[in-house]
Amino acid sequence: MRRFYFLFTILALLCTLSMAQEKKTKPKLISTFPANVNRPKLIVGLVVDQMRWDYLYRYYSRYSNGGFKRLINEGFSAENTFIPYTPTYTACGHASIYTGSVPAINGIIGNDWYDPQSKRGVYCAEDTSVTTVGSNTKAGLMSPKNMLTTTITDELRLATNFKSKVIGISLKDRGSILPAGHSANAAYWYDGQTGDWITSSYYMKKLPAWLEDYNKIKLANKFFDKNWNTLYPIETYTQSTADNVRYEGKARGEETPTFPHPLKLYAGKNYEMIKSTPYGNTITLDFAKLAILSEDLGQGSATDFLAVSCSATDYVGHQYGPNSIEIEDTYLRLDKDLEEFFNYLDTKVGKGNYLFFLSADHGVAHAPTFMEDNKLPGGLYSDSKVIKTLNTLIEEKYNVKKAIVTSKNSQFYFDHDAVKAANADFTAIKNLAIETLKKEDEVFDAVDLNNLANETIPEQIKKAITYGYNAKRSGDIYYLLKSNYFDGGKTGTTHGSWNPYDAHIPCVFMGWNVKPGKTNKTYYMTDIAATLAAMLHIQMPSGCVGAPITELTHQ
Incomplete structure (x- = not known):
């Protein structure tokens, strides 16, 4: 019995010393953050x-x-x-x-x-x-x-x-x-x-x-x-x-x-x-x-x-x-x-x-x-004139009337229902529009927004178009005008490029x-x-x- 008490006493003493040593050597945690997050008024x-x-x-x-x-x-x-x-x-x-x-x-x-x-x-x-x-x-x-x-x-x-x-x-x-x-x-x-x-x-x-x-x-x-x-x-x-x-x-x-x-x-x-x-x-x-x-x-x-x-x-x-x-x-x-x-x-x-x-x-x-x-690059472009030309070409070749509904934000929106009703090839229609656009003097390039990854345009411009494209709200074709060209009047100016x-x-x-x-x-x-x-x-x-x-x- 005495031996049991002796062993118990030794164990208790060892545990106490161990805890004391741990307490002594364990690093103190100091918060590096203020009590309140510092923000302006x-x-x-x-x-x-x-x-x-x-x-x-x-x-x-x-x-x-x-x-x-x-x-x-x-x-x-x-x-x-x-x-x-x-x-x-x-x-x-x-x-x-x-x-x-x-x-x-x-x-x-x-x-x-x-x-x-x-x-x-x-x-x-x-x-x-x-x-x-x-x-x-x-x-x-x-x-x-x-x-x-x-x-x-x-x-x-x-x-x-x-x-x-x-x-x-x-x-x-x-x-x-x-x-x-x-x-x-x-x-x-x-x-x-x-x-x-x-x-x-x-x-x-x-x-x-x-x-x-x-x-x-x-x-x-x-x-x-x-x-x-x-x-x-x-x-x-x-x-x-x-x-x-x-x-x-x-x-x-x-x-x-x-x-x-x-x-x-x-x-x-x-x-x-x-x-x-x-x-x-x-x-x-x-x-x-x-x-x-x-x-x-x-x-x-x-x-x-x-x-x-x-x-x-x-x-x-x-x-x-x-x-x-x-x-x-x-x-x-x-x-x-x-x-x-x-x-x-x-x-x-x-x-x-x-x-x-x-x-x-x-x-x-x-x-x-x-x-x-000042002999610098720049000029005007007529969006409505180009749409009229494109719609005429598409109607003659694919029998789709007013295929392009409108143009907004440098994008052409097509009437998908009209294209479908005419049983026309939408990809072919878009390609015709893109190739025609590229022939315009003021146009730098034109791309199919649903096939943008495969378009051969500078990566920086491709990324800019991608970031501006919303699948539910954007159009079908995006056109890029030459530097300092835009659709507008003879006075004043605008932006968007x-x-x-x-x-x-x-x-x-x-x-x-x-x-x-x-x-x-x-x-x-x-x-x-x-x-x-x-x-x-x-x-x-x-x-x-x-x-x-x-x-x-x-x-």
């Missing part, structure tokens, strides 16, 4: 519609220290950021920036497209199940339902269990709705018929009181009274061509497309016209400040997100072209507006407490007549956790959402194909 995303990358530097010497210069010098710029898909349009750009995805996945393949099932055109943000809130027009019959994936703004809401506030603001409905995402607290856009900021019943039943009061001011009228003259003496606009050239479009009521533009013509009558002046950007950013103040953005326990799009740059650019005095003046005025906006954020939210990023939905081509005047003038966009971050710097590594529009997700420690959007800008996230 507010994120502000600014998409400048139709802003070519080179505008950051083209007018740099004329920018103030507090606007674009501050953004470039205090921020981090991914200088070589491109749109990875084609066509490059407004809705696609806004959706892809915020989803981190491409049209093939998020479904926004253009501002509008043709739906073969319903045999009608579809607008990217249309929704007849909702009603307009804020006016008695149909401008509010909109929602994000056509966008098939989540956005970074949706993911922020999910990550904070919907404590984060998300608001979208733009003159254009699509520039507000798509960035704000599916779960936004609000998206507001401008109704050109009434001069009011409105929304839809998708978000709310009634405008907030602060917005109802703001709409009573009819701020557009005050800017119309100013007319539009150049900010500085017109002879100092040396980065632009002359004020009156043949490629500039005249505004309604004007005799020539020259300064000063008589905006008083529109006061109280045509509120839509404010969009085609730099004051449209001023109104947008002023409204953004009011939203920050009225909704206490950046003042809560969770990170809020304000998605803003300045659309006036697009309207001005389409009408006058990127080498016009009008576009130079628009960017010089936007620079001033940005300076005021940054100062407001510094005061209201606090410098270092907000994360700001700037990008664009697309760039723009020089006007074809401008290119012609894979070329760098349309696809090379700015991408600059500034503020919270951002150190000044730049990278010339190639990045893509889709990387913006992925970068935000990495910085915020939240999930990427559901269709995200982008990757974080590591030079920024590893700072």
